[in-house]
Amino acid sequence: MSTVLKVAGVTKIFGGLTALDSVSFELEKGKVLGLVGPNGSGKSTLLNVLSGVYRPEDGSVTLHDRNVTGLAPYLITTQGMARTFQNLQLFQGLSVGDNVLVGRTCRMSSTLVGSIFGSSFSRKEEREAKEQARSLLSLVGLDRFINEPPSMLSYGQRRLLEIARALASSPSVLMLDEPCAGLSQGEADELAAFIRTVSAQGTSVIVIEHNMRFIMGLVDHIVALNFGRKIAEGDPRSIRENEDVIAAYLGRKKRHAEN
Amino acid sequence: MTTQSASRNIVWRAIGIVVLLALAIALPFVLKSNYYLGIAHQALIFIILASGYDVLLGFTGLLSFGHIGLFAIGAYTSAIMVTSTGAPFMVGIMAAAVLTGLIGFLISIPALRIKGHSLTLLTLALGEVIRLVIRSMEWLTSGSHGISNIPRPEILGFSFRQAVPLYYLLLAFAVLTILFVWRLRSSRFGRAFNAIRDSEIGADVSGVNISAMKMLAFAISAVLAGIAGGLYAHTVRFISPEFFSLGLTIILLAMVLIGGRGTIIGPVIGAALLITLPEALRFVKEYYLLAFGVAIWMCVLLLPDGLAGLGKRLFKRARTST
Structure with a gap:
């Protein structure tokens, strides 16, 4: 080991x-x-x-x-190295899916111009990030809340969401x-x-x-x-x-x- | 939310956008007088300014009171370039965008260390300093006399001197701005901005480079302020330091708050409303500001998400009751 x-x-x-x-x-x-x-x-x-x-x-x-x-x-x-907090630090203004996607930010490299004009690279990267977010959310059983705000989740589910967000950075x-x-x-x-x-x-x-x-x-x-x-x-x-x-x-x- | 109702939402949204755009295109056929078209010009310019301001305030959660200073720099840059060097309109606008972008970037450097109210006070001071510097640099800006006879836009020999073509030019700029902000919001950058707004520490440990993202937010909103400023100078054809006062900063803030911060449509509604409202409220004369103050107060109390949030709630209620 x-x-x-x-x-x-x-x-x-x-x-x-x-x-x-x-x-x-x-x-x-x-x-x-x-x-x-x-x-x-x-x-x-x-x-x-x-x-x-x-x-x-x-x-x-x-x-x-x-x-x-x-x-x-x-x-x-x-x-x-990714972490979660004892007192949750979720992004209340973002959907559950977008919360997980933020965790992926440091693995994404599309440029601002590429993102705005939808270059093939940025579209591919975005699609892959969304697929990963969806599979992470289904792993913790939250995929049906993907478009909902975190406030819709129970306390326990919010903890799982934070773990999913941390895992998004692989x-x-x-x-x-x-x-x-x-x-x-x-x-x-x-x-x-x-x-x-x-x-x-x-x-x-x-x-x-x-x-x-x-x-x-x-x-x-x-x-x-x-x-x-x-x-x-x-x-x-x-x-x-x-x-x-x-x-x-x-x-x-x-x-x-x-x- | 099921995917079916999500896709139905998209359909409703698309219908709304098409209707709004059709109304905007049809407007000059209804507004025959140059006076009303002038108001429409102002509304479009402020839609650009407010949308850019929302990138800072609504997306990233940074309250700056110096934004009108950047708007002023954009206006003066383009006006001076075009009137004194004879540069084409588009060159003036680009110079305005580049210069304000640079200044926005510079402002963001102290802003990284300073937070909350202190940041707001710092930007408030910066905005006033910019206005005073413009007033005292008489050799360049003709001081408090202002710059007059700024030519109307001309692109590749096509003149936008008449009110109707100018309206469509400004509309094109406004639509491009809205498209830009919309694309920005759904990108990794927009999500990072929102994450910083909601929890800085959460964003940090999620791998968001907070300093870089705040600088970017400042620079983007500054560039849009610069473009709006340039367009303003060439539309109104006269600019003076007094116009870019703190009062205008408050109005800009009110546009975003009343419309709904952090949304795409909010600043658009807010800007259009606050530019046209003084005309509609002309009959109350000097009590206008009083009515305006009460309106802002009511909005803060009753509509924390602005008109855009109210619309969303009503839409949701209508949908769930059927």
């Missing part, structure tokens, strides 16, 4: 607060990695650093042997920030099945989630954070039994000395 993403010593400081303290991990092709930890442990901050929303003070993010540390978000997406790493928030258990199970399909096709996935049943059933590997530090890493089973993780979640007094 080849390593797709390598995160080494990433540190992020807000004022005097160290939100991320030298976090390192690796992600292999087609694997699903779960990012867990209590509130404020730095999971979302890490995702923001990986997606370029925040620039880290130290450390590096390497995607396919290319250093993408501190690049602007759109460049990181162009390089092959990413090699897909990052999901609490995709289960607001979903019923049934919807969460469907989402887990969908994420497995995505990873089976070779896309690596990083997922932040509090829903432990969801995480444990889905991921291959877990990185656990607490107070901005990686406290444990391993397969779901070993994490579930890890003393530090249990302590971090339940607030139990630690018997081990801090390292």
Whole structure:
């Protein structure tokens, strides 16, 4: 298995607060990695650093042997890492289909003049993008809403739409920030099945989630954070039994000395 | 929405476009007097200006108060080129488009860092600065006297001096502008503009180069303002700095808001309405501005999507009730 993403010593400081303290991990092709930890442990901050929303003070993010540390978000997406948000960031004024098409923008190269006059290249590119958007939407079961505004969708469907939009850029790493928030258990199970399909096709996935049943059933590997530090890493089973993780979640007094 | 009703929508839309175009073509046969044709000229010019302004305001969500400054630069560029160097009309228009496009691009550079109200204030200042510079550069612009006797358009020996041919020339420009904006909106660029308007961070992580797209939006709307300005100079034949005041900026804003921002038809309706309305409301005399203010106020309260949004809602209701 080849390593797709390598995160080494990433540190992020807000004022005097160290939100991320030298976090390192690796992600292999087609694997699903779960990012867990209590509130404020730095999971979302890490995702923001990986997606370029925040620039880290130290450390590096390497995607396919290319250093993408501190690049602007759109460049990181162009390089092959796409994400969704915990609080959705959909385009309310665009149709469901157009929301997905925006995700394809960085893979399109027709010029302004070509688009206005409908050059054969731009028409072909547009047609292919629309076909891809339609198939992505049917994959998440939203194809019948293609011409509707996102406001017509349920909360769970909006989450799926954001995932479809992220997938439109054909990413090699897909990052999901609490995709289960607001979903019923049934919807969460469907989402887990969908994420497995995505990873089976070779896309690596990083997922932040509090829903432990969801995480444990889905991921291959877990990185656990607490107070901005990686406290444990391993397969779901070993994490579930890890003393530090249990302590971090339940607030139990630690018997081990801090390292 | 099923594909069947979507295609029926397209049919309705096509019928609407054909009817509007037929009305526009037939208009000179109804409006016999040069006075009314003059108003129609103005309406067409403002349709171009408002459509371009909507690329910035409605598509990309950037509120600029300096747009009339670009309109003024377009008007002066073409007027000076044609009156002092004897350049052909089309060269004047092209020079206006290129220069305003360039200035629009330059304005966009600070605009990338500044957001919201600060951007609006910056552009407000820029618009006023442009007007004051035009007034003080007397050697070039003859200052507050303005430039008079600007020739009517002439293309390849064909004169558009008469009101009716000029009407059709302006109509052609307006139709081309609307076609351009329509094609733009359904392109990857138009979608990126809309995405920036709705969620900048969402657009960014979706792979949209926000800086480049904002620059493009500024430049496109500036080019259209330049063309509209050039056409205005050659239509009215007299321009002075006072015309391009802040008051006109407000009217332009009202055109787009009342018509419906972010739509293709909205600025067209808004511009046509706000140019012809003062004529229709002539009987209320000095209370005109009062009526105008109330109209804008009502629109903001009752029609957040403008007249275009109202039309869409009524159309939908009519369709669902049958």
